[in-house]
Amino acid sequence: MRELELYFGPQHLGMVGNFSITLQVEGDRIVKATANPGFLHRGFEKLMEQRTWIQNFPLVCRINVVEPDHMELMYAMAVEKLAGIEVPERAQFIRSIYLELARVGSHLFGLWAYANMLGFDTVANWAMYHRDLILDLFEELTGGRVYHIYLWPGGVRRDFPEGFEERIRSTLHTIGSCVPDYDDTFFHNRLFYERAHGVGKLSREDACRMGAVGQVLRATGMKKDIRKTEPYAAYDQVDWEIPVRTDGDAYSRIWVVRDEMIESVHMIFKLLDKLPKGEAYQRIPNPFKWKIPESEVYVRCESSRGELGLYLVSDGGDKPCRAHFRTPSYSHGLTILEKALENESIADVGNIMISLYITAPEIDR
């Protein structure tokens, strides 16, 4: 049969974000897929070299639109480590609660994209609504819905407003009460199984070899999570489980996402119960005179898409000398996507891509 080259880019409804794939197809089958990043390059890492330590704080969150919070965390953690700033315990707990809320919000957003892609519009709209409820919480806590600009070096930017813990609980109860509906309509839906099972399959060996992280890796049976292996914030203060699946296909990946959301909600409740009193911010030095001694640091965390890292170098000046983010979508969107698309049908490109949780802004930065 004749081979064709097919361009699958932002013009396609199934493409999320400014990203494209060139497909070599034989009939309906994909012979080879080539990812084309670069449409969303905004030069953040270079920009960071031209801004002072504090001026980078409102900038880093913008690297990833879907989930800005872990970017903030990475920057805060790196600067704290470089400058030797101690974060108060309460701030650590608030950080964990805030990051888990962000994870749920991000997963709901991912669920919206995925369900939408498969044509489950009803579920997609529910997910979007429930994400909005979480954004309401963020708005109350930080003053912003999407870019929160909240986790800064030294702790968090403001303490919880009065009665906020109760509102977190009630919002999570509202969302949690809909889990049976989600399950009946989507996760236990035969159609979902048919569309996703065995699609975009990735063996554990391939996943490890190609640097898969997060739920892509956990869907192949690897029990790996930075929150467990290298605990930061307050993740070592409460008990929680790492959800895993073994099939390594799109179906498993979305199920891991579902289980992770539920685990996160449980974790938030546990963290809220143990939330200590005290200060939530250790004041940083005067931002106009802040110079960090010459050193370099690599920090990492488990974002909602997997391991996220930041390499930050100071040359003793008032600005970073070099910053580099290691983002989960970088490996997912380039090598793993190409591998997972092999021998799949054209109709499943969006399906596989979103199940890998690729966000274009993370690839390009």
Add this chain to the structure above:
Amino acid sequence: MSQSVLKPFKAIKYLFAKPKTLRYPFELKEPAMRYRGFHVNDWETCTGCGNCADICPNQAIEMIEIPELVSEPGKTNKRPRIDYGRCCFCGLCIDICPPGSLKLTRDYFHIHFDPDTFVFVPKNEHTEPEKYFPTNEYSVLKASLSHRRKDYDGFVSDLKYSLFEPERVPMPVVPPEERMLSFIEHIIGYDREEARKEAARCLECRLCEEACPAHLKISDYIHAIFEDKPEESLKKIYEDNPIPSICGRVCMAHCEKACSLSIRGEALSIRWLKRYAADTVKDFKTTLELNPGPATGRKVAVIGAGPAGLSVAYFLRLSGHKVGVYDALAGGGGTMRTGPPAYRLPLESIDRDVDYIRSLGVEFFFNTRVGKDVLFEDMLKEYDAVFLGTGYTRSRSTQVKNYEKCVLALAFLTDNKIGKPWKVGRQIIVIGGGNVALDVAREALRLQHIQYPGEKTAVKTVSLEDWGEMPATEEEIREAREENIQFHPAWGPKEVVVDESGKIKGLLCRKVKSVFNEQGRFAPAFHENKEMFMEGDMIIEAIGQYPDFSFIPEELFNKLKFTQRKKLSVDENGMTSIAKVFAGGDIVNTNMDAVTAIADAKIAAQGISRYLAGETVTA
């Protein structure tokens, strides 16, 4: 795992549920209390310091001059202007704003055809009432930067989370119980770490530099201390102030009153940091590397080696003139030598500054009283210009009955510091509420502890002014109270009561009704029937000083012009109404402190140089 094709149809129940989507604009969503929307800025409290513009990561804020506002010490007439094409609403400007005048509101609508309207100078509902509406008059359909909600604060400043440090590094002091037993300097001074930490608080907005009469480059010398370069710092200081050891101890610190950190927190310790720079540098000569300018062949006489005289001598010497400084005392410093007690300003600190000025080639003639040892009219002939920096050297007296039994403040202070200390009484009454009165009281207290160790003694002060009106600084009052000095504010002396042998028994006082009249002039009024007798065996009057011009021959003195406030009238070059006679310091300015004397000296030094170069017209 059970998959089903029928169960998903359960979702049909949501067909009958109320829609979740808000039907905007009929259903509105109230933004959260901390919402980061458009700015408001309280022009009353905004100091125009520009920290918001400095921290803005997007350079969205520009400080623009507002012609209808006046610049004053601690406040410029600039206000932030925000470009909403650049603003990312991060709110760093809010967290760095020292007065907390800049806030974000919960308004976020602005739709306009004119892109220029997005460049915006925020004010608030008090300054622009026509743009802010109460909830019932507000319509979301008209919402814009010129149709906003009243009292709609969102993300506002919180001192606990501010980006600046509102609290000072505490200055180590000798505790009151210990310091009142001797004349030990009670301010210990910052060490290296403390000084650097304190210097790190400076936001470099330079409001202080405007407020300083001598316009020292404060931000620069503080920055040098922060960078652990006290030598650089001292060099910066010497550009404008040649007596840092003195000023670092007793400066009135107008800068600290203007410091933007002082509005909601504690001002930067600018004075103590200057002292740190002066005390840390061991050798002024090698550090400063200053040399007199090329010799001009002109000679200037300076009468009085106080702050004004020392400064003018320094500046003139740097310009290459020959300078001779005349003073009746045995050393330099003038009022600084005689007035501030040793626990505030030790003689060694004064001599350090004087010695450095001497090392530049300034000639000092101490123990030389002009008018007696040398004649003023001879000086006028011998020198090309004469600078008067004679200060206020005579104490005023209350002139109440038996006033001649009292001791005068300056005599008391001078003798204790550079002469033979007085034999003090056990019950001392000090009349006055200014800094001099408190110096006298605190010095008297120390002498009591030295002369009557372990005995019951007391120092009381009587002042016309009530708490809050007293001219003494808060710091002095606090320290004096820590040392158990008893205050009797709002009492005026009526009579010094003496016994048959003429010994002082005490002071009869009247209650003060008001100190100032309706025009704000000094005109004390008393309750005639409310009297109080205060026991005491020694009374010291510290109610003010006046200048002594007796060294000037009468025909010349008659030519001198004075202002309404009885100050010597000088022109913009510092020249008096007599040709080639310049003046500065307490006899010219109304601030009557060291740093203003330096400011006068700078003007006069430039004036003298211009005069000697033949540039200015004679008076």
